[in-house]
Amino acid sequence: xxxRKAVIPVAGLGTRFLPATKAIPKEMLTIVDRxxxxxxxxxxxxxxxxxxxFVTSEGKSAIENHFDYNYELxxxxxxxxxxxxxxxxxxxxxxxxxxxxxQKKPLGLGHAIWTARHIVGxxxxxxxxxxxxxxxxxxxxxxxxxxxxxxxxxxxAVQRVPPNQTFQxxxxxxxxxxxxRTHRVKRMVEKPAPGTTDSDLAIIGRYILMPDIFEILSGTxxxxxxxxxxxxxxxxxxxxxxxxxxEFEGTRFDAGxxxxxxxxxxxxxxxxDELAEPFKEHLREVVKTL
Ligand code: UTP
Numbered sequence: 257x258x259x260r261k262a263v264i265p266v267a268g269l270g271t272r273f274l275p276a277t278k279a280i281p282k283e284m285l286t287i288v289d290r291x292x293x294x295x296x297x298x299x300x301x302x303x304x305x306x307x308x309x310f311v312t313s314e315g316k317s318a319i320e321n322h323f324d325y326n327y328e329l330x331x332x333x334x335x336x337x338x339x340x341x342x343x344x345x346x347x348x349x350x351x352x353x354x355x356x357x358x359q360k361k362p363l364g365l366g367h368a369i370w371t372a373r374h375i376v377g378x379x380x381x382x383x384x385x386x387x388x389x390x391x392x393x394x395x396x397x398x399x400x401x402x403x404x405x406x407x408x409x410x411x412x413a414v415q416r417v418p419p420n421q422t423f424q425x426x427x428x429x430x431x432x433x434x435x436x437r438t439h440r441v442k443r444m445v446e447k448p449a450p451g452t453t454d455s456d457l458a459i460i461g462r463y464i465l466m467p468d469i470f471e472i473l474s475g476t477x478x479x480x481x482x483x484x485x486x487x488x489x490x491x492x493x494x495x496x497x498x499x500x501x502x503e504f505e506g507t508r509f510d511a512g513x514x515x516x517x518x519x520x521x522x523x524x525x526x527x528x529d530e531l532a533e534p535f536k537e538h539l540r541e542v543v544k545t546l
Contacts, residue, residue: 392506
């Protein structure tokens with residue numbers, strides 16, 4: 257069965273980025289010339305997904321508005337002959353079919369995904385975290401969908417991290433697979449205490465999940481941090497049926513974290529058509545002063 261839908265949870269509180277995120281969703285913070293969430297939606301669209309399901313919460317309507325048609329703005333831009341800008345806004349509102357569901361309390365990522373169960377239904381689906389950016393030649397979601405067509409089972413995207421950082425991630429212990437960059441998941445642990453795992457395969461914010469995950473999430477009790485953790489449900493799913501960890505090609509940025517956000521701005525500015533050259537020049541000048 258094909259993957260047609262992508263769930264994008266954007267209901268988190270964004271506490272790591274306060275006070276910036278007090279009134280503005282972290283997913284709407286700008287990376288060069290567009291909000292973080294737009295890069296993620298564009299990645300999903302470029303990968304052939306047909307529908308996006310945003311899991312939102314109170315105070316996140318700016319995200320839905322960003323992808324909606326704004327009649328007044330369109331009218332003013334036309335009057336002022338700013339047709340190019342108008343076209344770009346049109347493009348954003350016509351990108352893809354988007355629906356939203358409300359997560360009433362921020363009970364964790366597992367709970368956020370569970371909230372989308374009625375709209376996803378009984379089919380495999382993609383999950384992309386609303387603050388995780390992947391810069392790559394071939395969109396990360398596309399790479400994963402290609403693997404899914406071969407294996408027809410759940411996939412988590414992973415990247416290798418230094419051993420002293422494993423405690424910050426969900427970590428996969430896997431068995432090497434014949435296919436390049438692909439591992440069979442053996443075990444999974446959320447934020448392992450230092451020295452308790454030999455693996456350096458850290459889960460990032462891209463998943464393809466079989467719909468069985470919903471039933472598992474229904475019975476998952478709050479884990480680490482009092483939240484319904486996705487990793488706990490993934491572990492249960494991986495024991496029920498095969499699951500793969502895929503080392504995607506590209507660079508991932510945690511744009512929900514201040515340092516990750518700064519790294520993303522530099523990386524995306526350096527690949528921007530108009531800004532790359534002047535920005536490089538500026539960076540060279542800055543480096544001289546360090
Ligand atoms: P994060 O853990 O990065 O989000 O979740 P957070 O809770 O907003 O972050 P901090 O730690 O307080 O800064 C990854 C993604 O999952 C969503 C977030 O919006 C983010 O896009 N999320 C998280 C939900 O939708 N609901 C939740 O209950 C938690």
